[in-house]
Amino acid sequence: MNRRRFFGFLQKEFRHIFRDRRTMLILFGMPIVQILLFGFAITNEIKNVNVAVLDMAHDDVSRDITNRILSSEYFHLYQNLNSEKEIETAFKSGKVKEVIVFENNLAKNIYAKNLGNIQLIGDATDPNTANTIVAYTRAILLNYQQELNKGSKPPAIIQTEVRMWFNEELKGVYLFVPGVMTIIMMLVSAMMTSISLAREKETGTLEALMVSPLKSWQVILGKVIPYLVLSFSITLVTLALSMFVFHVPIRGNIFLLLGEVLLFVITALSFGILISSIAPNQMAAMLISMMGLMLPTIILSGYIFPIDNMPVPLQVISNIIPARWFISMLRDIMLKGAGWSVVWKDTCVLAFMAVVFLFLASRRFKMKLR
Amino acid sequence: MNERVIATNITKSFRSTNALDDVSFTVNEGELFGFIGPDGAGKSTLFRILTTVMNADSGDALVDGFHLKDEIAIRSRVGYMPGKFSLYPDLSVQENLEFFAKVFGTTVQENYSIIKEIYVQLEPFKDRRAGKLSGGMKQKLALCCALIHKPRVLFLDEPTTGVDPVSRVEFWEMLGRLKQSGLTILVSTPYMDEASRCDRVALIQKGKILDIDPPGVITKKFPLDVIAVKSDNMQKLRKDILKVEDAESVYGFGEFLHITMKKENSSIEKIESLLKQQGHQHTEVKLIEAGIEDCFMHLMEHNKN
Amino acid sequence: MKLTGENIIEVENLVKRFGSFTAVDNISFQVKKGEVFGFLGANGAGKTTAIKMLIGLWSPTSGKANVAGFNLFTEAEQIRKNIGYMAQRFSLYEDLTVIENIQFYGGIYGLRKNILKERAEELISELGMESFRKELIKNIPLGWKQKLALSVAMIHKPKIVFLDEPTSGVDPITRRQFWDLIYNAAEKGTTVFVTTHYMDESEYCDRVSIMVDGRIEALDTPTQLKKQFNAESMDEVFLKLARPTGIQI
Known part of the structure; x- marks a missing residue:
């Protein structure tokens, strides 16, 4: 009897969700569009990239290497620089994507010390492109080095020093994926749940339900489960898309990853219930979740602005943002292949937050009016 | 007789305002009991x-024999239609009904x-x-949803507010038939003319019950004479009528x-002659029985002092 | 009776369709200057749609209409300047004071500062609300709010004021006080166009129209309507019209 009550409630919730086509479209469409935008805006194909050369050596080796680089279809010499000071101007013109710097006496160093230095500087405002360009250049240099060393012993080494200007953190699509996933989960879990409960307050249906034998935990669970399923499936779609279209690696254990996703969704959902117990109507629920959740999540979680670069007070505040811990875990697992031994601390923090929110939410949400 | 609701000294205040001030009453089995009063009287x-x-x-209060703290027992025994109740607009008529049946642990078939x-x-x-239903239809569906678990006491909070007179009449006819099946019904309304549809009514204003009785008794108890007056020039009549001596109140x-x-002071002749004096024509002056609205206004003015 | 003066509202064959649904179906009527005109009908009969057209919020599908001397199709902007509108219950801001509300509404109707100041004082003393002037709207009694709302809707001295169910849920004494205000306005020459669900209030109107399914099925003085439908009260007239075949539930 009790179970049928609960499933009746659950069925109604799913109906609400599936009937609201527009919201469904936004929820599934948004992550896809965001990932696609970020993926394609960062072109992977390199062709006729403008480079500038600062040749302080002016010897055979530097000329040889320059020729080799320019004779590939990838690069085009945009200008020759005369001093280090001109590097910045070259980048700021927006045309030059890479500057190649040959040290003084390059040939002499290679022949005498078997060690030459070449510096590659990338414009990391577009981090993915910069990465690729540098990688191509290094491939050419490596090739040159191998030819140089045919038969000569000991082998000469051309050492490349890579520097990325303007964005040394190198945030690209790889780093973007965990962020998008987090925002979507937050949106679906916290915002949608709180709005859906607030709507029942507004229409008076919650008051009618209060008089029913439904328990408050049944109402909470009935609201939570559908959105849990929804945000979990959106997360799976986002992950699949980034894996198969943009080859974002998942280096760590996929089950560990999904487990963390589940934990985060529960945290966000309990936050949503807490919001709806405070908000008198849909408008307020939306505002509170926007201002109290979405904005701090976007700004303080390290999704866009690196936490290490924030002023200290903001760094401290960022500690109470669940998304901060979640994003860092996602990056560890997905990009670095970290395992339980690395993420257990963050997991504990997040789990603690989930317990606190759940406790507060169940305390606040009663089948009573005040 | 069997009492289904016995309320004793219920008081409730929000911040500084008294929403309910020491309210007591009883409702008997199978009674259609009305709470009549304006917005903000404390009905909801x-x-x-x-x-x-x-x-x-x-x-x-005892509701169907249970004290208010016995929430679970009361909740399974009452049907409640909140004031602003508007169902789930994105669910179909049948889905709404089935949902409420399930939540109350029954089926539509069982209590059809x-x-x-x-x-x-x-x-x-x-x-x-x-x-997508019209106002009247929504009202009927809401009533079905409140009835589907076979409650013993039905609470309807302003079911007819904002509803046109035709749908209101239909709604009250439905309540009359439900009552015949033995259901106890408590209903609130701001429309005074609906009082006559109830077995007994409580007139309520500013959290206080002004009077409780069958509507016919309330009007009989009215201590004053009510004289209805009309003429060809009502605008002028409104001013002239103030010259009637000993009038307690004048309302349109x-x-x-x-x-x-x-x-003891009332006199039709006195009024008629006054009207003639003031040049009114086609006048009609008659002693009538007080209506609920006359009573309500009288009690309101009385309670002010 | 004031049924001889000039027409302030003239409506001819007005139609409003939403897709295949005809909300207002070819209505025609006139309202005289200074008249209290009752506009009745069941929920969904098309009342609200008709009013929204007359105050220039929605444009009609077809027909002709003249409101306050301006063409509904070409001079909606002018119409809005010459009418007042009080929506169902009041449209005052609960979190502003009495005087702030008056100033706000006067401001949006483009009253000049010195005129507004004068008008505000006049209004407050007329209503006897001196003691409330700096009180937040949410803290003043319902009856006062209602009276203030009406006065504010007329702060720019409009030729016509439209009242959409102004008295629903109000206690019977306040309801009557409100009608006294309506009469005062009408006496000063303002035309009052009012909808209500209280049938006794329809008797206070000079003339009453009753809408059924988008059409005006009856229009006359209450006395004539009762005669025409052989009814005791307006309530009966309404029920006979809006529920012709005695549909049973």
Whole structure:
């Protein structure tokens, strides 16, 4: 009897969700569009990239290497620089994507010390492109080095020093994926749940339900489960898309990853219930979740602005943002292949937050009016 | 007789305002009991307390034999239609009904006989979303949803507010038939003319019950004479009538003005001659029986002092 | 009776369709200057749609209409300047004071500062609300709010004021006080166009129209309507019209 009550409630919730086509479209469409935008805006194909050369050596080796680089279809010499000071101007013109710097006496160093230095500087405002360009250049240099060393012993080494200007953190699509996933989960879990409960307050249906034998935990669970399923499936779609279209690696254990996703969704959902117990109507629920959740999540979680670069007070505040811990875990697992031994601390923090929110939410949400 | 609701000294205040001030009454089995009063009189608060949705500051009630703190017992025995209740607009008529049946642990089939009479009219639209129903239809569906678990006491909070007179009449006819099946019904309304549809009414204003009795008794008890007056120039009459000596009050009632006077002072002839003097024509002056609205206004003015 | 003066509202064959649904179906009527005109009808009969057209919020599908001397199709902007509108219940801001509300509404109707100041004082003393002037709207009694709302809707001295169910849920004494205000306005020459669900209030109107399914099925003085439908009260007239075949539930 009790179970049928609960499933009746659950069925109604799913109906609400599936009937609201527009919201469904936004929820599934948004992550896809965001990932696609970020993926394609960062072109992977390199062709006729403008480079500038600062040749302080002016010897055979530097000329040889320059020729080799320019004779590939990838690069085009945009200008020759005369001093280090001109590097910045070259980048700021927006045309030059890479500057190649040959040290003084390059040939002499290679022949005498078997060690030459070449510096590659990338414009990391577009981090993915910069990465690729540098990688191509290094491939050419490596090739040159191998030819140089045919038969000569000991082998000469051309050492490349890579520097990325303007964005040394190198945030690209790889780093973007965990962020998008987090925002979507937050949106679906916290915002949608709180709005859906607030709507029942507004229409008076919650008051009618209060008089029913439904328990408050049944109402909470009935609201939570559908959105849990929804945000979990959106997360799976986002992950699949980034894996198969943009080859974002998942280096760590996929089950560990999904487990963390589940934990985060529960945290966000309990936050949503807490919001709806405070908000008198849909408008307020939306505002509170926007201002109290979405904005701090976007700004303080390290999704866009690196936490290490924030002023200290903001760094401290960022500690109470669940998304901060979640994003860092996602990056560890997905990009670095970290395992339980690395993420257990963050997991504990997040789990603690989930317990606190759940406790507060169940305390606040009663089948009573005040 | 069997009492289904016994409320004793219920008091509730929000911040500084007294929503309910020491309210006591009883409702008997199979009674159609009306709470009549304007917005803000405390009707909704009272219903919320009696259905255990809200706690009273003090006082208690027995609802179908259970004290207010026995929430679970009361909740399974009452049907409640909140004031702003508007169903789930994105669910169909049938889905709404089935949902409420399930939540209350029953099925539509099991209790179909209770709602049959009302639901047959909705049946042709059973796949339509509730949001697309007309006002009157929504009201009927809401009533079905409140009845589907076979409650013993039904609470309807302002079911007819904002509804046109035709739908209102239909709604009250439905309540009359439900009552015949033995259901106890408590209903609140701001429309005074609906009092006559109830077995007994409580007139309520600013959290206080002004009077409780069958509507016929309330009007009989009215201590003053009510004289209805009309003439060809009502605008002028409104001013001239103030010259009537010993008038306790003058209020417009439709095409008439109602003058109340102490029984010993009242005199139709006096008024008629005054009107003639002032040049009114086609006058009509008659002693009438007080209506609920006359009584309500009289009690309101009395309570002020 | 004031049924001889000039027409302030003239409506001819007005139609409003939403897709295939005809909300207002070819209505025609006139309202005289200074008249209290009752506009009745069941929920969904098309009342609200008709009013929204007359106050220039929605444009009609077809027909002709003249409101306050301006063409509804070409001079909606002018119409809005010459009418007042009080929506169902009041449209005052609960979190502003009495005087702030008056100033706000006067401001949006383009009253000049010195005129507004004068008008505000006049209004407050007329209503006897001196003691409330700096009180937040949410803290003043319902009856006062209602009276203030009406006065504010007329702060720019409009030729016509439209009242959409102004008295629903109000206690019977306040309801009557409100009608006294309506009469005062009408006496000063303002035309009052009012909808209500209280049938006794329809008797206070000079003339009453009753809408059924988008059409005006009856229009006359209350006395004549009762005669025409052989009814005791307006309530009966309404029920006979809006529920012709005695549909049973």
